[in-house]
Amino acid sequence: MDDWLAYLTAQGGRQSNEHDWVFPNNDHGSASAGTHLVPLTHLSVLECDGPDAARFLQGQTSANVDHADGDFAPLTAFCTPKGRMIANAEVLKVSAERYWLLLHTSLAASLATHLGKYAPFYKVKLSHRQDLALIGMIGYPESEKSVAGLPDLPRLDWHMTQQDGIVALRQPAGRSRAMLILPAAEAAAPWESLSRSASAANTILWRRADIDAGVAWLTADHSDAFLPQMINWEALGGISFRKGCYTGQEVVARAHFRGQVKRRLRIASLEGSSLPAIGEEIRNGEAKRVGEIFQAVNDDDSDSCAVLAVLNTSQDEESPLFVGERHLVLRELPYPLERLDPESVVDGTATA
Numbered sequence: 001m002d003d004w005l006a007y008l009t010a011q012g013g014r015q016s017n018e019h020d021w022v023f024p025n026n027d028h029g030s031a032s033a034g035t036h037l038v039p040l041t042h043l044s045v046l047e048c049d050g051p052d053a054a055r056f057l058q059g060q061t062s063a064n065v066d067h068a069d070g071d072f073a074p075l076t077a078f079c080t081p082k083g084r085m086i087a088n089a090e091v092l093k094v095s096a097e098r099y100w101l102l103l104h105t106s107l108a109a110s111l112a113t114h115l116g117k118y119a120p121f122y123k124v125k126l127s128h129r130q131d132l133a134l135i136g137m138i139g140y141p142e143s144e145k146s147v148a149g150l151p152d153l154p155r156l157d158w159h160m161t162q163q164d165g166i167v168a169l170r171q172p173a174g175r176s177r178a179m180l181i182l183p184a185a186e187a188a189a190p191w192e193s194l195s196r197s198a199s200a201a202n203t204i205l206w207r208r209a210d211i212d213a214g215v216a217w218l219t220a221d222h223s224d225a226f227l228p229q230m231i232n233w234e235a236l237g238g239i240s241f242r243k244g245c246y247t248g249q250e251v252v253a254r255a256h257f258r259g260q261v262k263r264r265l266r267i268a269s270l271e272g273s274s275l276p277a278i279g280e281e282i283r284n285g286e287a288k289r290v291g292e293i294f295q296a297v298n299d300d301d302s303d304s305c306a307v308l309a310v311l312n313t314s315q316d317e318e319s320p321l322f323v324g325e326r327h328l329v330l331r332e333l334p335y336p337l338e339r340l341d342p343e344s345v346v347d348g349t350a351t352a
Contacts (some may be wrong), residue, residue, distance in 0.1 A: 004184040019105060030104050035140050036137070036139060036205060043102060043104060044128060044129070045102055048125075053121065053122075054097075057091070059076055061091065062079065062246060065091065070094070070162070073090050073093075076089050076091050077233055077239065078238065085218060086218065086224060087104075087110070088103065089111075090169070092167060103260075104219045104324075124304070126229055133183070138177050139175050140194070143244075149164075151166055151192060172213040176215045214335060238342075239338040241339070242341065263310050263313065264332060264337065266291075266309050266331075267333060272305070276296050278294065282311065284320065290312045291311035293307065293309055
């Protein structure tokens with residue numbers, strides 16, 4: 001991994017903080033135009049390997065692990081017995097007995113510790129794969145993928161392909177967005193090939209695309225704070241209500257079937273370029289606390305921030321919202337706020 005980071009530095013990149021990269025002449029980039037490569041060092045892979053890997057994960061995750069078949073890569077959540085999320089992830093089956101959990105880097109170690117309490121009862125090994133590199137591709141022409149000798153990209157969101165040790169994963173966005181996962185020691189050559197028709201872009205470009213897609217990835221700052229439905233995880237197919245028990249399942253199911261979810265994820269724009277803190281209060285026109293900031297990044301070439309916020313469902317849509325003295329304006333979600341059964345995605349009765 002050190003060689004990969006050194007290569008990115010040699011390409012003019014620098015780390016602006018522990019997880020984000022910036023490149024010269026690319027303050028923010030534009031998600032709506034151009035072709036971009038983005039180093040995704042804010043994301044990691046936690047590997048679950050062994051004869052009992054599927055059975056082990058089935059008892060811990062909100063996804064039906066049987067759906068992770070090397071094509072579909074379902075979203076999932078790992079919860080406490082009280083239904084609060086420790087982490088959320090995407091489940092990739094990369095071989096018969098090996099699964100990769102794609103999640104935020106800050107949660108890889110804590111999730112490994114949590115799952116490790118149950119691992120001794122199974123023939124399974126957990127490892128944080130810090131030898132892997134993750135590369136984001138935004139707006140890359142489909143016809144040119146093969147030039148770099150990469151796997152054909154999946155046509156549907158939350159699906160995967162793999163070839164010669166490289167995994168490609170489709171992510172939702174208004175335009176083509178995919179991720180490559182490959183050994184860090186081999187990452188420079190594909191980056192070099194792809195960069196002939198793409199520009200290196202800051203990590204913020206990828207994170208803003210997640211916000212625009214209404215996809216909330218938990219970090220260590222969010223762990224044990226939300227039910228999965230509070231970040232719309234069931235609307236994205238991240239909860240199977242038809243599978244058997246898993247840790248936290250009773251609380252998650254009861255909240256759904258009894259309509260007890262009182263907070264929901266929303267997309268919004270916040271005036272001013274100063275980033276609000278995670279968890280910062282959102283208040284209405286009567287100065288009543290009605291939600292909190294989940295994530296924020298600077299918006300495209302404007303004096304504003306793109307925001308994911310968790311708001312009370314009782315909040316009047318017409319009521320003004322504020323973070324401190326700054327106005328917060330809600331935007332439409334790109335998906336219906338209703339349950340999407342992952343089974344319907346697998347059997348083709350719904351799109352991913």
